[in-house]
Amino acid sequence: MRAAPARPPIHIAMVEGDALLQDALLTRLAALPDMRMVAVAGSRAAGLAMLEGPAAHVLLVELTLPDGPGMDVIQAAQQRWPACEIMVTTALGDEAHVMRALQAGASGYRLKGDTRACIVADIRSLRAGGSPLSPQIARQLVQRLRPRADAPRPLVSPREQEVLVYLTKGFTAEEIAALMAVSRHTVLTFVRRVYKKLGVGSKAEAIYEARSMGLIER
DSSP: OOOOOOOOOEEEEEEOSOHHHHHHHHHHHHTOTTEEEEEEESSHHHHHHHTTSOOOSEEEEOSEETTEETHHHHHHHHHHOTTOEEEEEESOOSHHHHHHHHHHTOSEEEEGGGHHHHHHHHHHHHHTTOOOBOHHHHHHHHHHHSOOTTOOOOSSOHHHHHHHHHHHTTOOHHHHHHHHTSOHHHHHHHHHHHHHHHTOSSHHHHHHHHHHTTSSOO
16 A cells, blocks of 8 residues: 655745744754745845745744834735735734734734744644634634624614615605505604604705715715
8 A cells, every 4th residue: 555645845934033033943843844944034125035036835924024014025925925825923912913914914923922832833724724823813803803882883773774865865755665665654753763863853954964974875
């Protein structure tokens, strides 16, 4: 029975301004047969120049480089190495940097406090299509996506907004009732609610206020 052919190693490139961290990662990865560091840059300029060469499978990028932001390298890598998976390795864990990096093209975000322990698993995860994140970063994203209990609710409901749109087009209550498949009484109830919410007493005032507040198009 033939043995399965060995998979080619994962090619890794790194843009990191900390020489000690560079050496530590190089030493760690050198001992692994399924990984190969193919390019290392210590600055933004060197990182951008590195992207002119053959593409790596995984690119590790620090956001704070000696001569400028690593974000520039991420954005350029998206254009020049589109198939490459990008992971941020940084001490910056604030929401602004996290969101900018992910929007720029990073697939993973690892804070430097836990980089060394997780780097090998992270690289394999990225290569397999995963998105490794530090626990603090994952928590931030969850909280950002979770609806806030105190978030302002829409001023008018979708059905009330629908009535507003029909009013701006000149439809009567009877016509709106037919279009919405409800009774005339229901339409008039929607109208009263809209008037009350907008603090108006007429159709013209309701249309003016709704347009001013962006509830309907001008």
